[in-house]
Amino acid sequence: MDAGKNSVDDLGDMTVIGAGIVGLASALYLQRAGFKVSLFDKEAIAAGASQGNAGHFATEQVFPLANPSLLYQLPSMLLDPLGPFRIRPTYFYRAVPWFMKFLFNMLPERRAHNSRAIKALNEQSIKEMQDILTFCDCEELLRLNGSLLVFEGNSLEEVKREWQMYSNEGVDVELLTGQQVRELEPSLTDNITHALFFTQVGHTPDPYQICLAIADKFKALGGVIKVAQVDTINGGDEGVSVLLDGKVKISSNKLLLTAGAWSKPLAKQLGHNVPLEAERGYHLMMPQDAKLSRPVASYNRKLIITPMAKGTRLAGTVEFGGVDAPMSPARADCLLPHAKALLPNIFEHANVQDGARWMGCRPSFPDSLPVIGKTKVNNIYVSFGHQHLGLTWSAISAKLITETILDKKTTLDMQPYSIDRFR
Known part of the structure; x- marks a missing residue:
């Protein structure tokens, strides 16, 4: 059409x-x-x-969520009070069938199949969104400044492995030093040692x-x-x-x-x-201007920070608990300490009471x-x-x-x- x-x-x-x-x-x-x-x-x-997503047109995300590396990371994620993942105890047994299918999709042939299908959608997505926004006279709501995935203290070898993994899949990505990162985004902490710069992705200041x-x-x-x-x-x-x-x-x-x-x-x-399961995602919308020109995701902290029209959105947590359970305020609040670490001059004196908590259900299949x-x-x-x-x-x-x-x-x-x- x-x-x-x-x-x-x-x-x-x-x-x-x-x-x-x-x-x-x-x-x-x-x-x-x-x-x-x-x-x-x-x-x-x-x-x-x-309404409450991170506002990231994430065409660099070509890998299925069912990643075998999660099996090693999951215990520490669940034990970390600032970690990105939770399963409500009362929902655990209801989620087991979904997670069994999720494990099946970690098999190499399933991951390869699913990744190809993800990439096929990604390759067409920004062009089609541009067409719709042009038709609706609001092209300014899509900004193509790329995004950053930042690393704190990881070895150069590990960072290069991540860079190579994306590059092998045809993703437009540059490997930056910490100094190059701060040339792009001066408000970011000196603790960032490297970053992957995804040059062909976009974001919106207001989804x-x-x-x-x-x-x-x-x-x-x-x-x-x-x-x-x-x-x-x-x-x-x-x-x-x-x-x-x-x-x-x-x-x-x-x-x-x-x-x-x-x-x-x-x-x-x-x-x-x-x-189908509801991945309950949280954000904390802060009024401060992070002085960023693009989304910044953290490899170590598993969150994303997006500059928005009315402040800065902190997002990235996942909770399994069904569509009807009430919000867990702590899942939104745990995002602020990470933002303070990444943007100390912006959020040093910020409190969660300054922001607005939000929770929404992302519909997810195991593949x-x-x-x-x-x-x-x-x-x-x-x-x-x-x-x-x-x-x-x-x-x-x-x-x-x-x-x-x-x-x-x-x-x-x-x-x-x-x-x-x-x-």
């Missing part, structure tokens, strides 16, 4: 469930293809992970504003966005029916499920029991790939499970699902993202 043109064809009614960045981008793409689109969400526009800009364009072109709880979905050759708020029944020709971490029970109604495509039920499609890369992959996912629904040749091979891979 030419993302710069609107179709004159009337392709009928389309219902999209989920108003996160993936649902919003998909709704706009489908609208421009010629569908009359209605978008439903149980809360509001970008109420979940799309929520991207969502609002897409929503505004969608509504201006006649799209409908409503807050409603989707209870049941039924579909077939004659179309789709949806029950909203336990009482309102609507019908459409086709339906797309993009409800992120809340997609699993609705997918089950369609005959797909998918191994680190989303599901994008058809379901067992005619006229019902899915696009969810984008793990940590929902913002990055939202526009290319929108293009792929639109091509699929229009029964056109897709830009990428869709087999790796099929929901049927979980049979």
Whole structure:
């Protein structure tokens, strides 16, 4: 589909469930293809992970999360009160099946397969996002200044191994000395000895504003966005029916499920029991200007610091506990000591009370790939499970699902993202 043109064809009614960045981008793409689109969400526009993510278009992240090295790091992560990973004790046994599949995806052949599919999405993602933002008149919300992965005291041999690993996968990356790092970002600590500079990635100063800009364009072109709880979905050759708020029944020709971490029970109604888990991500939004021009991730501390329009976002923790458990404030608060270590002159006197805590659920599959495509039920499609890369992959996912629904040749091979891979 030419993302710069609107179709004159009337392709009928389309219902999209989920108003996160993936649902919003998909709704706009489908609208421009010629569908009359209605978008439903149980809360509001970008109420979940799309609002509070790190704002990083992380196309350098070509490796699946299922990495064998985690087996050695996990005990220390769990024991460290400032560590990046937690499993709520009451949720442990519910998470075991997912982690068993996660371990399976550490096998070399599975990692290689999954990495190829991740890279295929990454290679198309920034161009497609640029097209959407240009159409929505907000190109300034995507900045292509690259990002840094910084090291504190690691041996040069270890840093070079990391550099080589990315370079071997075709990622544009430069190896910097500590002095070169501070020439790029003077506010960073002298304790940083090296960094990898990913030159072809981007960030946004406000991921929520991207969502609002897409929503505004969608509504201006006649799209409908409503807050409603989707209870049941039924579909077939004659179309789709949806029950909203336990009482309102609507019908459409086709339906797309993009409800992120809340997609699993609705997918089950369609005959797909998918191994989807909510990786509960936290951020601490601080009012201080970090005086950074690009995101800075820490190899040692496992967090990312992103300059935002209204301050500095500290993000990076992962917690397994389901979609309904309340926030654990300590998971957000533990980010500030790391920021103080990396940016001492900025955060030396900062307190967590100065900032705003946030938690959102990232929808993750054990193989680190989303599901994008058809379901067992005619006229019902899915696009969810984008793990940590929902913002990055939202526009290319929108293009792929639109091509699929229009029964056109897709830009990428869709087999790796099929929901049927979980049979």
